[in-house]
Amino acid sequence: MGVIKTFDERADHIRQKSGTEPVPLACNNESLAGAVSQRACVYSGARVVLNPITDALHLVHGPIGCASYTWDIRGSSTSGPTLYKKSFSTDMKVTDVIFGGEKKLAGAIRELAARYRPPAFFVYSTCIVGVIGDDLKAVCKSASDDLGIPVIPVMSEGFRGNKNEGYKAACNALFELIGTRDYLPKSPYAINLLGEYNVAGDLWSVKPLFEEMGVEVVASFTGDSRVEEIQRAHKAKLNLVQCSGSMTYLAKKMEEKYGIPYKRVSFFGIGDISSALRTTAEFFGDSRMMEKAEEIIARETARIEPEIERHRSRVSGKKAAIYMGGAAKAVSLVRAFGEIGMDVVIIGTQTGSRDDYKNISYIVKEGTVIIDDANPLELKELLVKQGADLLVAGVKERFLAYKLGVAFCDFNHDRTATFEGFDGIVNFAREVDITINSPVWTLPVERVIGARMRTEAVPEKVTGEIPMEQNAAGGETVV
Amino acid sequence: MSENYATVNPCSMCMPMGSVMAFKGIEGCMPIFHGSQGCSTYMRLHLAHHFREPVDIASSALSEKGAVYGGASNLKKGLLNVIQGYGPKVIGVATTCLAETIGDDVVQIVREFQQEEPLAGEVAIIPASTPSYSGSHEEGYNEALKAIVKTLAKRGRPSARFNLVIGSIISPAEVRYIKSMLENWGCGYDYTILPDISETFDAPLAANYPKIPEGGTPLTDIEDMANSRETLTVGGSILGGEAGDYLERVFGVHHTILPLPIGVEQTDGFVGTLEEITGLGLPEKYERSRGRLLDAIVDCHKLVAGVRTAVFGDAEMALGVAKLLCEMGMDPRVMATGLKSPEFVRRGEKMAPGSEVISGVDFSDIHEAVARNEIELLIGPFTGRQISKAENIPLLRVGLPNHDRFGGSRQMVLGYEGTTGLVDRIANVIVEMNERDR
Numbered sequence: 001m002g003v004i005k006t007f008d009e010r011a012d013h014i015r016q017k018s019g020t021e022p023v024p025l026a027c028n029n030e031s032l033a034g035a036v037s038q039r040a041c042v043y044s045g046a047r048v049v050l051n052p053i054t055d056a057l058h059l060v061h062g063p064i065g066c067a068s069y070t071w072d073i074r075g076s077s078t079s080g081p082t083l084y085k086k087s088f089s090t091d092m093k094v095t096d097v098i099f100g101g102e103k104k105l106a107g108a109i110r111e112l113a114a115r116y117r118p119p120a121f122f123v124y125s126t127c128i129v130g131v132i133g134d135d136l137k138a139v140c141k142s143a144s145d146d147l148g149i150p151v152i153p154v155m156s157e158g159f160r161g162n163k164n165e166g167y168k169a170a171c172n173a174l175f176e177l178i179g180t181r182d183y184l185p186k187s188p189y190a191i192n193l194l195g196e197y198n199v200a201g202d203l204w205s206v207k208p209l210f211e212e213m214g215v216e217v218v219a220s221f222t223g224d225s226r227v228e229e230i231q232r233a234h235k236a237k238l239n240l241v242q243c244s245g246s247m248t249y250l251a252k253k254m255e256e257k258y259g260i261p262y263k264r265v266s267f268f269g270i271g272d273i274s275s276a277l278r279t280t281a282e283f284f285g286d287s288r289m290m291e292k293a294e295e296i297i298a299r300e301t302a303r304i305e306p307e308i309e310r311h312r313s314r315v316s317g318k319k320a321a322i323y324m325g326g327a328a329k330a331v332s333l334v335r336a337f338g339e340i341g342m343d344v345v346i347i348g349t350q351t352g353s354r355d356d357y358k359n360i361s362y363i364v365k366e367g368t369v370i371i372d373d374a375n376p377l378e379l380k381e382l383l384v385k386q387g388a389d390l391l392v393a394g395v396k397e398r399f400l401a402y403k404l405g406v407a408f409c410d411f412n413h414d415r416t417a418t419f420e421g422f423d424g425i426v427n428f429a430r431e432v433d434i435t436i437n438s439p440v441w442t443l444p445v446e447r448v449i450g451a452r453m454r455t456e457a458v459p460e461k462v463t464g465e466i467p468m469e470q471n472a473a474g475g476e477t478v479v
Numbered sequence: 480m481s482e483n484y485a486t487v488n489p490c491s492m493c494m495p496m497g498s499v500m501a502f503k504g505i506e507g508c509m510p511i512f513h514g515s516q517g518c519s520t521y522m523r524l525h526l527a528h529h530f531r532e533p534v535d536i537a538s539s540a541l542s543e544k545g546a547v548y549g550g551a552s553n554l555k556k557g558l559l560n561v562i563q564g565y566g567p568k569v570i571g572v573a574t575t576c577l578a579e580t581i582g583d584d585v586v587q588i589v590r591e592f593q594q595e596e597p598l599a600g601e602v603a604i605i606p607a608s609t610p611s612y613s614g615s616h617e618e619g620y621n622e623a624l625k626a627i628v629k630t631l632a633k634r635g636r637p638s639a640r641f642n643l644v645i646g647s648i649i650s651p652a653e654v655r656y657i658k659s660m661l662e663n664w665g666c667g668y669d670y671t672i673l674p675d676i677s678e679t680f681d682a683p684l685a686a687n688y689p690k691i692p693e694g695g696t697p698l699t700d701i702e703d704m705a706n707s708r709e710t711l712t713v714g715g716s717i718l719g720g721e722a723g724d725y726l727e728r729v730f731g732v733h734h735t736i737l738p739l740p741i742g743v744e745q746t747d748g749f750v751g752t753l754e755e756i757t758g759l760g761l762p763e764k765y766e767r768s769r770g771r772l773l774d775a776i777v778d779c780h781k782l783v784a785g786v787r788t789a790v791f792g793d794a795e796m797a798l799g800v801a802k803l804l805c806e807m808g809m810d811p812r813v814m815a816t817g818l819k820s821p822e823f824v825r826r827g828e829k830m831a832p833g834s835e836v837i838s839g840v841d842f843s844d845i846h847e848a849v850a851r852n853e854i855e856l857l858i859g860p861f862t863g864r865q866i867s868k869a870e871n872i873p874l875l876r877v878g879l880p881n882h883d884r885f886g887g888s889r890q891m892v893l894g895y896e897g898t899t900g901l902v903d904r905i906a907n908v909i910v911e912m913n914e915r916d917r
Contacts, residue, residue, distance in 0.1 A: 007560055031516050033540045033553045034560030041517025063576050063611030064486065065493030069521035071862070085865070091486040091841075092612050097580060107484030127515055127577040128612070131546060159515040159541050159577055376535050377564055377690065396523055399533040403688040445686050 003369055004381045007035055013372040014382075015361075023361040027352055027372040028164065036375045038323070038396055039350045041158035043126055044070070045166020048413075049246050050122050050154065050173060051084055052076035052197050052222040053230065057118035059088040061105050061136065062126025066158075067091075075413035077201040079224050083118060092128065101134050109143040109151060119227040120150040122173060130157030150227070152176050163325065163351050164245065171250035174221065174230060178254065183232035187216035189284050192236040192260075194251055195243025195328070196267070196420075198223025199413060205421030206267045209300075213292045215280060221247060234258045238283055240265045240276065245326030245351055266328065267420040268428075269336035270301060270308075300422040308340065311429035315436055316341030321388040321406075323348045323374060323397055327356030329411065333392060334363050340429050345386040348374045376400055390436050405445075407435035488842035488865065490791060491817025492880075493611035494619030495573040496522050499536060500648050501623035502571030502605070504674020506695035509567040511537035513554050513585055514575025528882040530651075530680045532692070537561045539578075546581055551588045554578075555596070558589075562598050565690050568698055569603045571623065579610035603698060605630040615818050617718060617793055620648055624673070624722040631698065632705035634730060640707045641756050642732065643672045644723050646715030647739065647795035648879055650890040651681035656897060657713075663762050664753065671700040671707065673722070681888035705730040709756055713749060714739040717794040717822050740893050741799030741901075742806050743772060749894075768895035775899045779906035780808050786909060789813035789849050791859035792878040794823045794838070796892075798830070800858055800877060803898060805831055807905070812852040813837070815845045842866060856908065873908050877901070 002011040012026035031037035043066060051058060051074045060067040067089030078084070090108050092101050109121060121143070125136045136153040144151040156169045191210065196203055203223045210217055218236040219229040234254065239262035241251045251262035263283065265276035274297045281293040320342045324330040327349045334344050344364055348371035349356065360370055369382055376397075383391060383406055391401040394412030401408040409431050411419065417427040495512055499522060502510040512519045519538035526534040539557040541550045554572070561570055574585055585606045593599045607626035609619045624644065643661075645654065654677035661670060678694025704710070704726060712720030716738040723734040740749035746769075750761050787810045790801045794816040801811040812834050814827040819839030827836030835848050846866045849857070857863050857874040861881045867874035881887040891897040 007564065030542050031538075031540045032556075032560065034511060034537045034557030035540075035564065036519070036535050036537050037516055037540065038520065039516055040520040041515050044517050044521070059485070063493060064489050064491060064615070065496065065518070065521070065576075065611040067486070068489045068492045069525050071488065072865075073524075087486075087488050089486045089489060090484065091489070094612055097576075097612050104484050111484050112487075127546075127575070128580045131577065131580045158517045159546050160543050162516070375564075376533060380688070395527055396520070396533075399527055399531060403533060403682070403684065405684075445684065 004378060004385060006378050007032060010035065010375075010378070014378065015370050017361055017364050017366055017368045017370060022358040023370055025354075025357040025361075025370055025372055027354060027357060028162075031162065031373055036377070037350075037373055038375065039162055039373060042160050042163070042166040042169065043124055043156040043158045045163035045246070046124060046154050046156035046170040046173070047166070048074060048197070049167055049170035050222060053122075053225050053227060054078040054084045055081035055119055055226050057083055057088060057112055057116055057121045058124070059090070059108060059112065059121055060124045060126060061090045061101060061129050061134070062092055062124075063128065064089055064091045066124075066126045073413055074197070075199045075415065076197050076223055077199075077204075079204075081226070083116060088112060097128060097132055100132060101129065102139050105134065105136070105139050106143060109139075109147075113143075113147050113149070118149070120152065120177065122152050122154050124154045124156050126156070127158040130160065150177055150180065167246040168249055171247065171253065174250055175253050177227065177230045179231070179234040179258065181228060181231035183218070183235045185216050185218060185235055187214060188237075189213075189215045189286070189289070190218050190236045191215055191238045191240055191280065192219045192221060192233050193217055194221045194239050194241040194262070195247040196220045196223050197243070200415050201418050202267070202420035202424065205418050205423050206273070209273070209277060209296055209421065210280065212296060213277065213281060213289050215284075215289075221250070234260070236260060238263065238280065240280065242266055242328065243326055244328040245353075245356075264328075266332040268329070268332045268424065270304075270339055270422070270425055271335055272332050273421055273425075274301070304422050304426050307426045308429055311433040312340045314433050315429070318342050318389040318436055319345045319387055321346035321383055321386065321391045323371075323379065323391065323393040324411065325350045325394070327352040327360065331356075331360060331363065333411070334360075336425065336428065339425070340432065342390075342432070344368055345388055346371065346382050348372065380404065390432060405441055407432075407438070407441065409435060486841045488862070489817060490815065490841050490845065490862065491615035491617070492525070493616060494609035494614050494622065495575055495611065496525065497616035497619030497621070497648070498571065498573035498607050498609045498623035499526065500616075500620050500676065501627060501674050502569075502573070503679045504645075504676040504695055505569050505571070505627065505701065506697045507568030507691055508571055508695060509535065509537060509561050509565045509569075509691055510571040510573060511539065511557055511561055512573050512575050513539045513550060513557075513578040513583065514541055515577055516540045518575045525880060526680075529880045529887040531885070532680055532682060532888065535565070535691075541577055546577060549581065550578055550583050551591070554583070554585070554588050555592045558592050558604065559596060559598065562602055567602060567691060569605065571627075572604060572606045573609045573619070573623065574607070576610045576612055579608065603631060617647060617818050621646070621718050621721055625725055627673070627701060628704055628722045628725055631701045632726060632730065633702045635703060635706050637708070638703060638706045639669060640703070641670050642704045642707045642710040642723070642726065643670055644710060644712040644715070644720060645672065645674060646712040646718065646720045646736070647793055649714065649739065649893060650888055651677045651679070652889040652891045653893045653897065656891065656894055660765065660894065661753075663764065664757060665759055666757055669757075671704055672696060673701060673704070705732065707732055710734045711752060711756060712736045714795040716826065717798070717818070717820055738802075739795050739799040741796075742803035742898055743769075743776075744806065745799060745802055746895055746898060765895060768899070772895045772899045772902070775902045776807050779902065782906055783909055784808045785810050786856055787812045787852060787854050788856040788858060789815065789845065789852070789854045791815040791845050791857075791863060794818045794820055796878045797859065798823065798826055800892070800901070801827060802830060803901065807902065809905075813845070813848045813854060815840050815848065817841065846870075855912070856905075858905075873912055875904060875908050
């Protein structure tokens, strides 16, 4: 008997933490047909990684839908160029499918290069490109030769795996750019930030901390970055990897080719941002930098603590559910919830690996449910069963939570407040507080029937709070 | 327009998206895409943004193996899991580019599934062919409507009912409005409205949240559409209303096609046709609404006179709004749609001679047209926001998608009341423009 009733094939993807042993969890396989996975496709994985490069031209070779639904949805802020906020597509039609789309693609690149003069192109392949056999690499190579700029094919046919394959395709594309421009860093302490996408301006609350320590950020991968910065990223001495799911592959490749070591960090949460600063200072072994790091940590922690305490007192003891795309963010969230006194009762990811889940099962408390590649039916049952007060996830899950009367915090592309750095954790605590403690959850879902209408035959209805206490599960998942 | 190998900022979505808008208007219906996992996730995201509702769409989750050897087993597995997980009465199967390109015969796969699977017995399954490369979301919507009646409508005893087919995408609130109008009219249960998204995309917050949202056109009503005495398609003036055509061709159900009831003339046409169909006069309260609409238009006519406006988005919606602008004495200088349609151009040019009417365009084309025509006001989906920002022209959000404002599911621009609301909004935007410029 599993944690909840679900499809047979899904049972091994849901486990409850019990005892000290790691919880074995099935993961990283194809999503079950008909189960309404929250995952997207290979193209989506590639697109989220590359899209934040603000001055690149991102061209989708495929039918219109793939470009329509990914137009400016990344939530990644820019300090300059806005080309990445446009949606470019070859809008393939029936004739292109029958006769091939290479000519149209070549034409599109030529046309767009003349019109927008981008420093580089990323050309994404989609499902049908893989099936009809357009030679994306050849078209890009020839366009690159003609135009004298990098035109990089991103091999992201949607069906060739899950989002992880897309991350890999994106990393391969980035790797082609890296090392193509020479650079002498201004500081001997030069780093890259990998897996930092500047959602809601996150980068801008992190970068100044490093700069204060005398560290130069050569390139951020890929939030608010420029093609030129990516090209010279090989000149950094250290790669800090935040979103490990999307970027560890690139970090390893850079270590191999350029000898740049990498460290896994997170910029979210007081503990995590502090240890990111310490890790960096220790890596460079500069005692003044180490002192500076401690000074920043002490100063900033003291500055935000009253704010944090105010929110902590209002959310302490509440139960949180986490459903994220990747495991790194999920793990960081567990620690951050600890910092504001909340318990995590559900934790899940779309694309976690065996190691990720092992790691997660060590850090969560007894009784926490761990889930891989969840679907709405499972999330719904789990939120009710585990008595979650809050769900942290993305847009697709937001309205499910609301329908169940569960508070919600967006930790994905749609948020508008910075969550990273010291100010970020204050924003996060505030958002968690205002949603959990909102009066909307105490509005009676069922009204009191008028006194004159109340008779023996019509008992007065109970004014319950919004659904949680009632049977929101609405029956079994699977017959 | 340039030679255009590339589309820059699309003004349309893909066919499977449109199919969902039709399938989700059937009671107890769960849609499934035959294709890769991403299609369903992206469209769920897109619709959740617009309606602010949970939107479940299944996928056959085709992988590399499926793409090479065919996706039959994935689709069958997906259908079975949807039946077991969601307990639907109806499943709408929409194909994607991938399924069509690898040549899967979905009709055949569904037939096999129905023969092989005992659990399939109670569930109606509707296959629709909707590859993105064959058309826009509007065409996908129409294709699905046609597939629905083709699969479900059955000859039976002739009935006194009439069919009201919503021929282009409108909001849940607008469907509710039409239904309440018919109720006030005394039509009661004498009609079938298809599709009915009035509840499914705008569900009340309630104690019990069902797996498939309540509401939608009942299956038996759709089956009976073959026996109605008449079909009226509203919002079918551009794409023609193939579902109604099919019912006419095969079952002899007389078919009338009208544009969307936006503005005085088009709403009069809708109301007049309903009078003919029902044999009942328009209820007095709507006569009074009509008078209030005229009153609202007169009130602001000097303020809005000649304001150069660009209207874009879905073809029917854009033309309907443009028609209203003409009635108000405004200048719909640019009319644009992502749908490739000579009929749109013909109708638009006839409605407002001298206007720039363009079809099959993207937002970069629309941007150029806006600049060329010194436009003062934009009306259309939120996807026009980059033009609004770049040119510093207000954008009045009408139509799907609307991701950056609340109330997408409660948009109301139809009928005398809806039009009155739109007139007030247009006037107020212009007031704000004038205040800002002062």
